[in-house]
Amino acid sequence: xxxxxxxxxxxxxxxxxxxINASLAGVINEALNHECIEEIYGGLNGIEGILxxxxxxxxxxxxxxxxxxxxxxxxxxGTCRYKIKSDADYARxxxxxxxxxxxxxxxxxxxxxxxxxxxxxRFAENNxxxxxxxxxxxxxxxxxxxxxxxxxxxxxVKYLATTIRExxxxxxxxxxxxxxxxxxxxxxxxxxxxxxxxxxxxRNTFGDAPHIILLPEVAxxxxxxxxxxxxxxxxxxxxxxxxxEGLADENGNYVAAASARDSFGHSQLGGVGEYLQNLVAxxxxxxxxxxxxxxxxxxxxxxxxxxxDVEEAFRCGQEAVKAAVAGESGxxxxxxxxxxxxxxxxxxxxxxxxVANGVKHFPAEWINDDKVSISQQxxxxxxxxxxxxxxVPFENGLPAYVRLQKNMVEKKLS
Amino acid sequence: xxxxxxxxxxxxxxxxxxxINASLAGVINEALNHECIEEIYGGLNGIEGILxxxxxxxxxxxxxxxxxxxxxxxxxxGTCRYKIKSDADYARxxxxxxxxxxxxxxxxxxxxxxxxxxxxxRFAENNxxxxxxxxxxxxxxxxxxxxxxxxxxxxxVKYLATTIRExxxxxxxxxxxxxxxxxxxxxxxxxxxxxxxxxxxxRNTFGDAPHIILLPEVAxxxxxxxxxxxxxxxxxxxxxxxxxEGLADENGNYVAAASARDSFGHSQLGGVGEYLQNLVAxxxxxxxxxxxxxxxxxxxxxxxxxxxDVEEAFRCGQEAVKAAVAGESGxxxxxxxxxxxxxxxxxxxxxxxxVANGVKHFPAEWINDDKVSISQQxxxxxxxxxxxxxxVPFENGLPAYVRLQKNMVEKKLS
Numbered sequence: 011x012x013x014x015x016x017x018x019x020x021x022x023x024x025x026x027x028x029x030i031n032a033s034l035a036g037v038i039n040e041a042l043n044h045e046c047i048e049e050i051y052g053g054l055n056g057i058e059g060i061l062x063x064x065x066x067x068x069x070x071x072x073x074x075x076x077x078x079x080x081x082x083x084x085x086x087x088g089t090c091r092y093k094i095k096s097d098a099d100y101a102r103x104x105x106x107x108x109x110x111x112x113x114x115x116x117x118x119x120x121x122x123x124x125x126x127x128x129x130x131x132r133f134a135e136n137n138x139x140x141x142x143x144x145x146x147x148x149x150x151x152x153x154x155x156x157x158x159x160x161x162x163x164x165x166x167v168k169y170l171a172t173t174i175r176e177x178x179x180x181x182x183x184x185x186x187x188x189x190x191x192x193x194x195x196x197x198x199x200x201x202x203x204x205x206x207x208x209x210x211x212x213r214n215t216f217g218d219a220p221h222i223i224l225l226p227e228v229a230x231x232x233x234x235x236x237x238x239x240x241x242x243x244x245x246x247x248x249x250x251x252x253x254x255e256g257l258a259d260e261n262g263n264y265v266a267a268a269s270a271r272d273s274f275g276h277s278q279l280g281g282v283g284e285y286l287q288n289l290v291a292x293x294x295x296x297x298x299x300x301x302x303x304x305x306x307x308x309x310x311x312x313x314x315x316x317x318x319d320v321e322e323a324f325r326c327g328q329e330a331v332k333a334a335v336a337g338e339s340g341x342x343x344x345x346x347x348x349x350x351x352x353x354x355x356x357x358x359x360x361x362x363x364x365v366a367n368g369v370k371h372f373p374a375e376w377i378n379d380d381k382v383s384i385s386q387q388x389x390x391x392x393x394x395x396x397x398x399x400x401x402v403p404f405e406n407g408l409p410a411y412v413r414l415q416k417n418m419v420e421k422k423l424s
Numbered sequence: 425x426x427x428x429x430x431x432x433x434x435x436x437x438x439x440x441x442x443x444i445n446a447s448l449a450g451v452i453n454e455a456l457n458h459e460c461i462e463e464i465y466g467g468l469n470g471i472e473g474i475l476x477x478x479x480x481x482x483x484x485x486x487x488x489x490x491x492x493x494x495x496x497x498x499x500x501x502g503t504c505r506y507k508i509k510s511d512a513d514y515a516r517x518x519x520x521x522x523x524x525x526x527x528x529x530x531x532x533x534x535x536x537x538x539x540x541x542x543x544x545x546r547f548a549e550n551n552x553x554x555x556x557x558x559x560x561x562x563x564x565x566x567x568x569x570x571x572x573x574x575x576x577x578x579x580x581v582k583y584l585a586t587t588i589r590e591x592x593x594x595x596x597x598x599x600x601x602x603x604x605x606x607x608x609x610x611x612x613x614x615x616x617x618x619x620x621x622x623x624x625x626x627r628n629t630f631g632d633a634p635h636i637i638l639l640p641e642v643a644x645x646x647x648x649x650x651x652x653x654x655x656x657x658x659x660x661x662x663x664x665x666x667x668x669e670g671l672a673d674e675n676g677n678y679v680a681a682a683s684a685r686d687s688f689g690h691s692q693l694g695g696v697g698e699y700l701q702n703l704v705a706x707x708x709x710x711x712x713x714x715x716x717x718x719x720x721x722x723x724x725x726x727x728x729x730x731x732x733d734v735e736e737a738f739r740c741g742q743e744a745v746k747a748a749v750a751g752e753s754g755x756x757x758x759x760x761x762x763x764x765x766x767x768x769x770x771x772x773x774x775x776x777x778x779v780a781n782g783v784k785h786f787p788a789e790w791i792n793d794d795k796v797s798i799s800q801q802x803x804x805x806x807x808x809x810x811x812x813x814x815x816v817p818f819e820n821g822l823p824a825y826v827r828l829q830k831n832m833v834e835k836k837l838s
Contacts, residue, residue: 026594055599084593091599171822176724179498179825180440185469185505191720210822283717284698302719303697306605310590313728316821396821407730407810408585408624411593 014140015046016113018331020068021053021060022085023119023126024149027162028169028312029323031079031086033118033146036327038068038076044335051110051419056090056119057126061102065110065419078412080320081402083312086414094126100133107134107141109422114142114334118327120149120160121366124342128362131340142334145342145362146326150309152202155368156360157344161326162309164319164395167206169311170195171396173304174210174250178219181248189248190239190290192301193220194283196308198256201225201372203308207252208384209392219250222382224282226256227372230265235286236293238382243297253282313409317398322355329357353394428554429460430527432745434482435467435474436499437533437540438563441576442583442726443737445493445500447532447560450741452482452490458749465524465833470504470533471540475516479524479833492826494734495816497726500828508540514547521548521555523836528556528748532741534563534574535780538756542776545754556748559756559776560740564723566616569782570774571758575737578730578809580722581620584609585810587718588624588664592633595662603662604653604704606715607634608697610722612670615639615786617722621666622798623806633664636796638696640670641786644679649700650707652796657711667696727823731812736769743771767808 020037022030034052041047050068053060066087079086094100107115117127124145131143147154152163174193181189197203204223211218221242224230242249257265266282283301290299326343333341341359348354376388402409434451436444448466455461464482467474480501493500508514521529531541538559545557561568566577588607595603611617618637625632635656638644656663671679680696697715704713740757747755755773762768790802816823 022597026597058599082593083590085597088597089599168821172727173721173725175822175825176497176726177721179496180720180724181498183436183440183499183502185472185503281698281715284695300719301695301717302721303715303717304721305591305714305716306594307587307591307716307718310594311587312590313586393820398821399818404813406807407582407812408589411589 013046014113014142015048016111017049017051018047018114018116019051019053019060019065019107019110019112020116020118021056022087022089023056023117023123024089024091025309026084026089027148027150027309028083028165028315029161029319030118030148031082032320032323033148033161033327034086035076035079036324037116037146037331040328040331044331046335047114051112052087052414054416055088056092057094057103058090058092059088060106061099063106063421063423066414067417067419070417071414075412075414080324081312081315081400082411083310093122094129100130101137103130104134104137104139105423108139110419112141114331116144116146116330116334118146118148120151121154121368124154124362125366128340128366131362142337142339143362144330144334144338145365146330147342147344150203151197151200153200153370154365155370156365158347158355159345159395161319161323163202163206164316165311165314166196166203166308167209167392168316168396169308169314170203170207170304171210172314174207174220174252178210178250181250184248188243188297190243190251190294190297190299191248192251192253192283192286192299194253194255194281194301194303197226197254199226199369201227201254204252204254205372205376205384205388206392209389209396220252221246221249222251223384224251224253224257224382225372225377226254226258227374228377228381229260230257231260232289236289238380239290239294251286253286255282257282312400312411313402315400316396317400318395320400326357333359427460428527428556429462430525431463431465432461432528432530433465433467433474433479433521433524433526434530434532435470436501436503437470437531437537438503438505439723440498440503441562441564441723442497442579442729443575443733444532444562445496446734446737447562447575447741448500449490449493450738451530451560451745454742454745458745460749461528465526466501466828468830469502470506470537471508471517472504472506473502474520475513477520477835477837480828481831481833484831485828489826489828494738495726495729495814496825497724507536508543514543515551517544518548518551518553519837522553524833526555528745530558530560530744530748532560532562534565535568535782538568538776539780542754542780545776556751556753557776558744558748558752559779560744561756561758564617565611565614567614567784568779569784570779572761572769573759573809575733575740576723577616577620578733579725579728580610580617581623581806582730582810583722583725583728584617584621584718585624586728588621588634588666592624592664595664598662602657602711604657604665604708604711604713605662606665606667606697606700606713608667608669608695608715608717611640611668613640613783615641615668618666618668619786619790619798619802620806623803623810634666635660635663636665637798638665638667638671638796639786639791640668640672641788642791642795643674644671645674646703650703652794653704653708665700667700669696671696726814726825727816729814730810731814732809734814740771747773
């Protein structure tokens with residue numbers, strides 16, 4: 011493969027994770043090792059910013075800042091949910107790349123982003139612009155196909171399982187009354203996040219929190235749910251329920267949206283947590299119901315990230331650069347689980363096209379017959395992903411996260 | 425003062441904090457230093473358990489467990505919200521103390537608990553049972569009078585400010601749309617917790633999150649709130665709002681309870697966060713609204729406790745024992761701020777009677793004229809309370825909190 015000399019462009023897309031910046035740091039770190047790479051540019055706010063030629067000079071950032079990216083949440087480059095709409099957009103994208111001699115493009119994102127990356131790769135090829143495009147996986151939802159797991163997933167589960175273990179101790183210590191505690195977690199279409207919290211159990215018994223896990227993959231039935239709660243309260247002082255925000259009934263309707271109307275008569279946006287809290291309070295006399303909803307805090311909780319997750323995210327960034335320099339394009343870095351007894355994730359490359367349109371649901375065989383608990387087989391899958399704690403530096407009592415200086419690259423197009 | 429030989433009894437009451445067990449560890453640790461103290465008993469589930477003679481032998485717990493209490497959330501002894509109802513209850517309490525030769529009673533709790541401790545002290549005195557009663561302060565609400573601050577407060581603020589800083593980075597990185605993000609925090613009557621989150625700001629400007637802080641001390645006005653949000657969105661891509669769960673309108677009605685009815689027509693329990701989220705979504709077209717509600721997770725988040733808070737809580741436990749052995753009774757350990765330039769909290773003793781019926785609201789002079797932000801004077805108060813991080817041991821990727829073995833003391837009463 012012929013050496014391709016020029017500049018690289020890296021961008022981030024979709025909902026942030028606590029480790030999406032570690033992948034960015036991996037790209038920058040590895041890019042410095044290759045003489046064929048001249049400038050290292052970052053695109054602000056994903057595709058949207060790149061179309062506006064909003065590029066920054068990442069080589070100008072201090073080494074301290076690049077190191078700090080490994081423990082800083084959110085998308086340091088900014089993100090977007092913009093979908094490329096037309097060939098004109100693609101043409102504009104290639105014009106920006108030509109103007110800045112971009113020969114390598116790395117897109118850190120979920121399946122929508124990999125789809126975009128795939129189309130960019132093909133458009134460049136059809137328009138005689140030699141550019142290598144490599145995707146880097148990212149999503150707390152863990153729903154990308156062809157990768158064992160996604161960077162971002164281990165950390166969200168570590169944070170949530172930590173929180174649930176703390177909540178369980180709190181609830182257990184609260185006197186002699188029946189308490190039902192609902193924790194609403196992210197995951198609109200796939201139950202990986204909710205299922206992941208099963209690891210908070212100390213023993214794999216029904217008596218250990220979380221007692222009931224409600225996945226979007228399982229149609230919600232209020233009567234069955236209430237019966238399960240009652241069963242749990244027979245033997246436990248409290249019942250801790252984890253519910254996916256995307257919980258839906260047998261007709262596929264989200265349960266939360268339908269729950270209530272506000273004082274103006276508008277249908278409430280209300281979450282699943284408060285819906286279930288009200289359901290319990292209405293149906294079960296004498297039972298206290300509480301809920302919490304960690305919202306976007308769960309995908310930003312870098313103070314409780316998994317060190318394994320950070321390391322893998324960083325490595326995915328590095329491997330993307332290595333692959334592109336070696337001549338690969340139209341591919342995404344994927345994680346492969348090696349020997350099951352001693353966990354070590356290797357990386358491989360998969361075709362962007364194959365990743366772009368798939369969604370990996372939580373496997374049916376890992377859902378127990380009761381439909382509200384998770385098989386122990388899953389524990390073997392999730393446990394290695396949570397290992398190790400990240401040392402976030404604190405200054406004056408609070409985490410000292412970094413921000414990019416963002417030196418803008420001079421615009422060359424109108 | 426004559427030496428008083430006998431056993432000690434310690435119990436916990438009210439809502440847990442992340443450091444209530446550190447105070448328990450301080451009591452146990454100090455008790456071992458005094459020959460006049462024979463047995464160290466813990467009362468399970470506060471007064472309620474003691475009335476049922478549910479005592480455990482704390483001296484039988486391993487040193488490892490006692491050390492682990494310093495970073496373990498919730499009330500290790502169990503807690504209660506039981507209010508002593510009658511003289512018969514007091515008489516029963518004294519009977520339990522007599523049966524087990526309890527000469528020292530320590531109650532770790534908020535103002536209700538200090539009230540109970542006060543009444544127990546007087547009842548013992550009037551019934552010729554020599555017993556010294558010392559209260560140990562505890563509440564995330566920080567609303568006890570006569571103490572500079574309360575153990576538990578620094579940690580809840582550290583956790584929330586960390587979370588808000590993470591959320592702010594997340595929101596800032598999210599493309600070009602207007603986002604209003606509501607974080608509902610605890611504090612039904614006093615705004616100390618919500619106000620504390622102001623410390624998450626990096627610079628003390630309106631442009632820095634949290635942008636709007638809604639305290640229960642300030643009557644909520646929807647029109648003014650919406651105007652403030654709009655003002656914020658003129659200059660910022662997002663507006664982060666922290667709201668106390670106890671937010672009330674000018675008539676003193678909680679805003680949340682009135683917000684909606686469920687599909688059965690019942691008034692919803694719904695939180696302030698979802699109420700404000702819906703208010704914003706209804707009033708401001710084109711603005712995205714999100715909310716999160718950390719619920720009981722915020723008072724249990726030991727993985728993000730303040731080391732200063734843990735140390736002070738432990739010391740309050742120690743000082744309570746020292747005071748009682750020295751002959752004090754009917755008092756509570758309080759924290760006093762020494763020299764303002766170099767923070768060091770000293771302890772003192774205050775009368776239980778004076779603590780029992782007071783509530784310390786957030787000082788009006790620390791609320792800025794705009795009513796939704798906090799004066800910089802407050803930063804000097806809060807900052808020292810957040811210093812230092814607790815090293816929680818993690819096992820297999822999750823925090824390894826301890827549980828008491830709970831060896832029951834043989835019952836002697838019917």
